[in-house]
Amino acid sequence: GKGGKKGEEADPEVYSVYSPIATKYETFVAPDELFLLSPNGTGSFEIGIGYSGTYFAKVHGPQPATPLPGTATIEAGGEAFLEYIALPGTMYIRFNLWDEFTSSLDDDLSLILLGRTSAGFEVFDRSDNVGTSNEMVDYFIGGVPFATQWFIVVLNLGPNPTSSFTAFGFSVGVD
Secondary structure, eight states: OBOOSTTSOOOTTOBOOOOSOOOOOOOOOOOSOOOOSSSSSOOOOOOSSSOOSOOOOOOOSBOOOEEEEEEEEGGGTSEEEEEEEEOTTEEEEEEEEOGGGBSSTTOOEEEEEEEEETTEEEEEEEEOOTTOOOEEEEEEOOOOSSOEEEEEEEEEOSSSSEEEEEEEEEEEEOO
16 A cells, blocks of 8 residues: 555655565575486485475476467458367467468468357457457466367458468466
8 A cells, every 4th residue: 555664654656565475586506417317217406495395397387389270261251260279277378370470471360269158159369460460369267177178260351362371379287
């Protein structure tokens, strides 16, 4: 809330913020290389910061992109539907188109992200940057424990009657 130092009158232009999270940076020392004789098993080493416990090295962050190729033809309604299944535990999904991955740099493609709801399919995000195919749609799923079905609709807005493209799907899991 608004406030100043304890015991002082609050300045309406000053805000104080409290966060229960504290960050302490530590320098740690680890070996440059850990040589093991088997592709399976465990290894250990001291890291020199007083941490004791188990740590599992996993992929944290975006998974490798899933290429989603397609073609959108104006005569056929100008739409291409691409299905994407988000695996259980997925926290976040993102889909991108880039001019460099279309059949012509002057293609104007747009993206719509459709997700299944109890009422059918619903629009969760839309990207329509005029005159380009540089588009992005995304959605925070929240790590549900089951797979979810998504459709990415690619709209061909011209000027070419047919556009081939590759969209890319990214996801971030709980780990």
